[in-house]
Amino acid sequence: MSAAPRRLIIPPISAASPGALYQQIVDGLKREISEGRLAPGTALPSFRGLAEDLLVSVITVKRAYEELEREGMIYRRQGLGTFVSDTADERSRDAKKERARQLLVEALREATEAGLDTKDVVALLRALLPKKKGLKNVSRS
Numbered sequence: 755m756s757a758a759p760r761r762l763i764i765p766p767i768s769a770a771s772p773g774a775l776y777q778q779i780v781d782g783l784k785r786e787i788s789e790g791r792l793a794p795g796t797a798l799p800s801f802r803g804l805a806e807d808l809l810v811s812v813i814t815v816k817r818a819y820e821e822l823e824r825e826g827m828i829y830r831r832q833g834l835g836t837f838v839s840d841t842a843d844e845r846s847r848d849a850k851k852e853r854a855r856q857l858l859v860e861a862l863r864e865a866t867e868a869g870l871d872t873k874d875v876v877a878l879l880r881a882l883l884p885k886k887k888g889l890k891n892v893s894r895s
Contacts (some may be wrong), residue, residue: 755787755878760850760863761768764779764782764783764785764786764808765778766808767779767782767809767810769806775810776814776815776817776821777818778816779808779810779814779815779818780818781819781876782827783798783818783827784822784846784849785824787827787838787843788843788846788847788850790818790843792838792842793838794838794839794840794841794842794843795837795838795840796837796838797835797836797837797891798835798836798837798838801815801816801819802815804859817819819836823836824831825845825849826839826841826842826845827839827845828842829844837889861876865878
């Protein structure tokens with residue numbers, strides 16, 4: 755386990771952004787974990803420290819940490835702090851896979867309502883798939 759908490763690089767938290775403030779923190783931390791910037795065992799900032807960094811209330815950070823702990827992404831050790839769990843990256847991938855499935859179901863429904871048949875949908879999907887591994891090549895058209 756890391757000894758000292760580090761400052762997190764997560765998207766700015768804003769009441770003007772979609773989603774509750776605590777959910778923005780949850781999503782930001784999940785992204786940091788899934789992209790490998792927060793390894794298992796990494797110490798997270800205290801409630802107060804992260805609240806100061808993000809300019810939100812301690813209660814907002816506490817709620818975000820509690821949700822992440824319920825999901826098994828982080829764990830707390832009395833007197834030591836809060837840490838990224840050993841299974842966090844796997845749980846994050848599973849959550850992203852489920853979200854991708856939901857988005858594909860929605861896309862399929864839209865395509866069907868637009869009158870596209872299976873062949874058309876497959877052609878659209880193939881056109882969006884990158885030629886090489888990684889999603890950086892995905893078309894936005």
